[in-house]
Amino acid sequence: MRLSFALIIPLIQGVVAINDPIFVAFEPSDASLDVSQPTIIVDDCDHPGVRIAADSLSKDFLAVTSTQPEVLIADNSTTDFSVEGGAVIIGSIDTSCLIQRMVDAGTLDVESIAGSWETFTTVIVDEPLPGVDRALVIVGSDKRGAIFGAYTLSEQIGVSPWYWWADTLPKRHEAIYALSSPTTHGPPSVKYRGIFLNDEYPGLTEWVRANFGPVYNVEFYKHLFELLLRLKANYLWPASWPGYPQPGNIFFTDDPENHRVADEYGIVVSTSHHEPMQRATNEWLSGGLGAWDWQNNKANITKFFEEGARRAHGKDSYYTVGMRGAGDSGLGGPNPAATLREVFSVQRQIIADVYGNETAVPQSWPLYKEVQALYEAGLEIPDDITLMFADDNFGQVRRFPTEEERERSGGIGLYYHLGYVGTPRAYKWLNTNSLGKVQQQFSASYEAGIDRIWVINVGDLKPMETPITLVMAMAWNASSVTYNNLPSWLEAFAAREFPEEHAEEIADLILRHGKLMGLRRHATTESTTYSLLNYNEAQTILDHWTALLDRALALEAKLSEEVRPSYYELVLHPIQASQTYFAIRITQSKNTQYGLERRSTTNSYAQDILDFFDVDYDVEERYHTMLDGKWNNILRQPHYGYIPGSYYTPYRNMLRQASSPSMGQMGVSVEGHAGVRTGNVNEGNDITHPSRGDLRPAFNTPTLTTYGRNSSWFDVWGRGIVDIEWSASPAVPWLSISPTSGALSKEAGWDERVTISVDWAQAPAGFNGSTIIRINTTVGSYEEVTVPVISTVVPASFEGFVEGDGVVAIEAAHFTASSGDDANVHYEEFPWLSRTLPDSGAVGLIPQTAVSSIPSGPHLEYKFYQVTAVSTVNVTLFFTTTLDTDPDVPRTFAFSLDGSEPQVTRFLSAPANPGDLPLGWTVAVQDLVWRRSKTFPSGRGEHTLRYWAGTGGVLLERIIIDMGGLRTSYLGPPESRRV
Ligand SMILES: *[C@@H]1O[C@H](CO)[C@@H](O)[C@H](O)[C@H]1NC(C)=O
Numbered sequence: 007m008r009l010s011f012a013l014i015i016p017l018i019q020g021v022v023a024i025n026d027p028i029f030v031a032f033e034p035s036d037a038s039l040d041v042s043q044p045t046i047i048v049d050d051c052d053h054p055g056v057r058i059a060a061d062s063l064s065k066d067f068l069a070v071t072s073t074q075p076e077v078l079i080a081d082n083s084t085t086d087f088s089v090e091g092g093a094v095i096i097g098s099i100d101t102s103c104l105i106q107r108m109v110d111a112g113t114l115d116v117e118s119i120a121g122s123w124e125t126f127t128t129v130i131v132d133e134p135l136p137g138v139d140r141a142l143v144i145v146g147s148d149k150r151g152a153i154f155g156a157y158t159l160s161e162q163i164g165v166s167p168w169y170w171w172a173d174t175l176p177k178r179h180e181a182i183y184a185l186s187s188p189t190t191h192g193p194p195s196v197k198y199r200g201i202f203l204n205d206e207y208p209g210l211t212e213w214v215r216a217n218f219g220p221v222y223n224v225e226f227y228k229h230l231f232e233l234l235l236r237l238k239a240n241y242l243w244p245a246s247w248p249g250y251p252q253p254g255n256i257f258f259t260d261d262p263e264n265h266r267v268a269d270e271y272g273i274v275v276s277t278s279h280h281e282p283m284q285r286a287t288n289e290w291l292s293g294g295l296g297a298w299d300w301q302n303n304k305a306n307i308t309k310f311f312e313e314g315a316r317r318a319h320g321k322d323s324y325y326t327v328g329m330r331g332a333g334d335s336g337l338g339g340p341n342p343a344a345t346l347r348e349v350f351s352v353q354r355q356i357i358a359d360v361y362g363n364e365t366a367v368p369q370s371w372p373l374y375k376e377v378q379a380l381y382e383a384g385l386e387i388p389d390d391i392t393l394m395f396a397d398d399n400f401g402q403v404r405r406f407p408t409e410e411e412r413e414r415s416g417g418i419g420l421y422y423h424l425g426y427v428g429t430p431r432a433y434k435w436l437n438t439n440s441l442g443k444v445q446q447q448f449s450a451s452y453e454a455g456i457d458r459i460w461v462i463n464v465g466d467l468k469p470m471e472t473p474i475t476l477v478m479a480m481a482w483n484a485s486s487v488t489y490n491n492l493p494s495w496l497e498a499f500a501a502r503e504f505p506e507e508h509a510e511e512i513a514d515l516i517l518r519h520g521k522l523m524g525l526r527r528h529a530t531t532e533s534t535t536y537s538l539l540n541y542n543e544a545q546t547i548l549d550h551w552t553a554l555l556d557r558a559l560a561l562e563a564k565l566s567e568e569v570r571p572s573y574y575e576l577v578l579h580p581i582q583a584s585q586t587y588f589a590i591r592i593t594q595s596k597n598t599q600y601g602l603e604r605r606s607t608t609n610s611y612a613q614d615i616l617d618f619f620d621v622d623y624d625v626e627e628r629y630h631t632m633l634d635g636k637w638n639n640i641l642r643q644p645h646y647g648y649i650p651g652s653y654y655t656p657y658r659n660m661l662r663q664a665s666s667p668s669m670g671q672m673g674v675s676v677e678g679h680a681g682v683r684t685g686n687v688n689e690g691n692d693i694t695h696p697s698r699g700d701l702r703p704a705f706n707t708p709t710l711t712t713y714g715r716n717s718s719w720f721d722v723w724g725r726g727i728v729d730i731e732w733s734a735s736p737a738v739p740w741l742s743i744s745p746t747s748g749a750l751s752k753e754a755g756w757d758e759r760v761t762i763s764v765d766w767a768q769a770p771a772g773f774n775g776s777t778i779i780r781i782n783t784t785v786g787s788y789e790e791v792t793v794p795v796i797s798t799v800v801p802a803s804f805e806g807f808v809e810g811d812g813v814v815a816i817e818a819a820h821f822t823a824s825s826g827d828d829a830n831v832h833y834e835e836f837p838w839l840s841r842t843l844p845d846s847g848a849v850g851l852i853p854q855t856a857v858s859s860i861p862s863g864p865h866l867e868y869k870f871y872q873v874t875a876v877s878t879v880n881v882t883l884f885f886t887t888t889l890d891t892d893p894d895v896p897r898t899f900a901f902s903l904d905g906s907e908p909q910v911t912r913f914l915s916a917p918a919n920p921g922d923l924p925l926g927w928t929v930a931v932q933d934l935v936w937r938r939s940k941t942f943p944s945g946r947g948e949h950t951l952r953y954w955a956g957t958g959g960v961l962l963e964r965i966i967i968d969m970g971g972l973r974t975s976y977l978g979p980p981e982s983r984r985v
């Protein structure tokens with residue numbers, strides 16, 4: 007495997023820029039210009055958006071330096087500016103008369119960016135204008151170039167794009183200097199980039215109603231437009247939640263200023279995948295226009311489209327074209343493709359009528375859900391319409407463009423979900439995105455040629471600050487975040503939002519939050535998801551969350567009061583709310599199992615759950631009440647109590663004697679077994695020894711083996727209200743337990759976990775059998791636990807992974823050899839992608855577009871040693887949930903054992919109909935992993951597993967080889983021992 011070069015994120019002299027060259031400093035340097043109290047000069051013939059950005063910049067200077075610069079609006083006839091000190095001149099090449107004057111006078115050269123898209127340069131110019139000595143000139147190639155220039159200066163002097171939305175504090179500086187060397191920024195990697203406010207009820211809508219309401223008016227949208235521009239985004243699908251409050255959100259009419267002001271700010275307005283022609287579905291629903299049914303209501307729908315086009319004319323727009331059925335569903339009818347062809351031709355005619363010709367305004371066709379199938383089946387559309395591919399609603403991009411599609415003049419777009427409402431299960435409470443996964447999907451999409459539009463579904467917006475920042479940073483500069491510089495990129499992000507001395511720790515907290523979210527989302531985690539009985543899985547997951555929460559709380563204690571709200575919003579709350587969520591689920595699991603066993607601690611776990619529910623409420627209340635209630639309602643999304651089998655989010659969060667003499671007072675449970683006839687009275691059993699006969703298997707621990715599991719546990723617990731003292735002793739000296747005795751009572755606690763371990767140096771060589779631990783009590787009850795033990799020695803020459811108790815688990819990145827790398831194709835680790843704990847990445851081919859031949863292409867080897875004498879093993883490979891994105895080149899892989907012929911296998915099932923999702927998708931998107939298994943002949947001794955990825959985008963996370971000992975769990979066993 008090769009080393010990759012991480013992009014160096016500039017972090018100099020306290021200036022933080024997460025994806026741009028730096029052009030300011032807080033110390034003077036050679037030929038730098040003091041702009042601590044500049045006069046900001048814009049031009050009245052320039053775009054209004056440039057003047058709006060200049061006003062924001064002036065306020066940002068006030069926040070940073072305590073002095074508000076004057077904004078001087080020059081008109082074309084100003085002949086003497088009479089400016090004292092350094093000036094900041096901002097304008098766009100295409101309309102600013104000031105910039106034109108400087109160009110004409112030969113003081114400014116804009117050749118290098120003229121005609122570029124949304125690009126700007128910064129340069130210090132002497133005597134740029136009459137009465138101005140020296141100025142930092144920020145020149146945009148167009149209006150948004152200039153606007154982004156102004157906001158980038160804001161960012162670099164210390165005002166985060168999120169300052170209003172996430173309450174991050176401006177950095178304070180006495181003095182600000184513009185650096186003398188010119189910088190160029192842009193053009194952006196992705197031409198149109200922005201967000202979709204979606205399913206924005208109850209969180210965002212209730213917050214908007216309380217703070218701006220009753221509707222999403224222009225005061226709300228001004229905050230949003232400004233945020234987008236500060237993030238260097240330019241594109242919006244506005245909020246469109248239907249029904250409540252009636253008739254639902256309509257950007258265009260809720261406040262007639264919305265659309266006009268969007269244009270003034272410089273935002274390109276588009277509409278979601280089911281709202282063509284610059285209209286909101288809610289307009290149709292409230293218009294009394296009949297059914298949304300093209301075949302039976304053409305005239306009304308055509309008129310509806312026409313009105314949308316006439317209304318949008320003159321404002322910067324990106325038209326959504328095509329049509330879906332009523333209520334975000336398929337078109338229906340006997341021939342949807344024919345219907346769509348007709349719809350397209352009517353829409354094109356309307357555009358031609360309103361704009362002069364049918365290509366005069368940019369248009370895109372979102373291939374969302376069933377629409378992709380219509381396209382794959384051969385529906386053709388004009389070349390200038392952007393084909394907008396989509397993900398599967400769960401973060402896997404469904405399709406990359408073919409070579410031919412990449413040539414389209416309309417280019418390729420992407421619609422991607424960070425939150426979702428729909429089947430199999432809605433996830434819309436908190437940010438549940440693994441940043442490694444988001445980075446991988448967007449980098450692969452970009453490499454595949456998706457660069458015209460990126461629009462991300464951000465749900466209620468507020469909880470998604472971090473992934474929004476990530477995607478918009480990549481949209482501006484696709485190489486600014488790579489699969490292996492994520493930690494340093496996050497550190498720069500954290501340094502921008504928080505006091506720099508905490509950036510490293512905060513970045514790691516965010517990264518690890520994303521890593522844990524990458525295991526499974528809240529909404530799909532039930533109490534039974536993580537195994538309580540095997541591999542200590544449930545407790546391990548909870549321990550990770552709790553350790554993370556402890557770190558997050560420890561850091562909070564070091565922060566000043568003013569920093570805490572933003573820290574809570576961006577870092578602590580997502581961790582604390584998640585820790586609480588998983589604590590509830592895992593405690594529920596204990597409560598259920600222990601309840602079945604009739605343990606005395608059952609009720610205390612029930613109480614813990616009630617207490618955690620209080621915590622859940624409290625952490626939400628803290629969010630809603632801090633900063634005088636600024637964020638009241640924003641987290642109103644209920645998140646407990648999904649109905650099994652239904653995707654709908656719940657509408658409310660809900661919850662709240664002596665042992666039978668024959669069972670005695672003491673219960674015992676072992677790791678890995680839920681019990682036989684758990685919790686039932688077992689007639690005929692002896693009060694002193696209830697577990698005889700067919701109940702025995704419930705007292706066998708997992709097998710302890712030399713190279714595998716070296717320890718195991720059993721619990722001793724009270725099943726009544728009688729205080730107990732117990733003691734336990736192993737039958738052999740090389741088995742040790744801890745503790746060896748204890749008390750069970752209300753005061754001492756009703757549960758005690760006893761750890762068992764083997765001293766292998768003392769165990770008889772070659773031992774293969776069972777030994778006993780006997781547990782006695784002062785109240786007559788006793789029990790026996792059986793511990794199977796296998797002592798083995800592998801040959802000294804062997805190097806690789808050794809079977810533990812009937813299973814070998816290997817993290818894919820820990821291959822024992824790799825070969826066949828060539829200059830063009832090789833394996834890389836994507837360190838932040840894999841669903842593994844502790845950290846280990848997924849491995850896949852670089853470049854991500856690679857096609858590699860099997861068996862001659864690069865492959866990985868995993869050596870393992872089988873201890874159990876079985877003649878077959880089952881090998882399961884775990885892969886990141888990517889999809890087939892190229893209809894002509896399906897993703898493939900192969901694996902073989904001990905030199906058997908590798909079978910080139912399609913990674914995913916071929917779609918029955920073009921555009922169908924692959925088999926197993928419903929399970930995979932909840933588990934966040936694809937599993938692929940095969941059985942091979944085998945036997946005791948040394949083996950080599952070989953693995954080939956046939957294409958990029960096949961990302962192997964881990965390998966499990968089952969010799970019959972694999973136990974049920976979510977993530978699988980911990981990695982086997984390597985010798
Ligand atoms: C501004 O002045 C320049 C030079 O005199 C002229 O070419 C241009 O048309 C003027 N623009 C406006 C908007 O008046």
Ligand SMILES: *[C@@H]1O[C@H](CO)[C@@H](O)[C@H](O)[C@H]1NC(C)=O
Pocket residue numbers: 294295296297302303306
């Ligand atoms: C079209 O809209 C009008 C109201 O403008 C309505 O009366 C009529 O029923 C609609 N047509 C159909 C076919 O629904």
Ligand SMILES: *[C@@H]1O[C@H](CO)[C@@H](O)[C@H](O)[C@H]1NC(C)=O
Pocket residue numbers: 361362363364365366
């Ligand atoms: C269509 O209209 C646009 C905008 O007015 C113009 O730039 C373009 O040249 C026109 N195209 C054709 C084919 O007439």
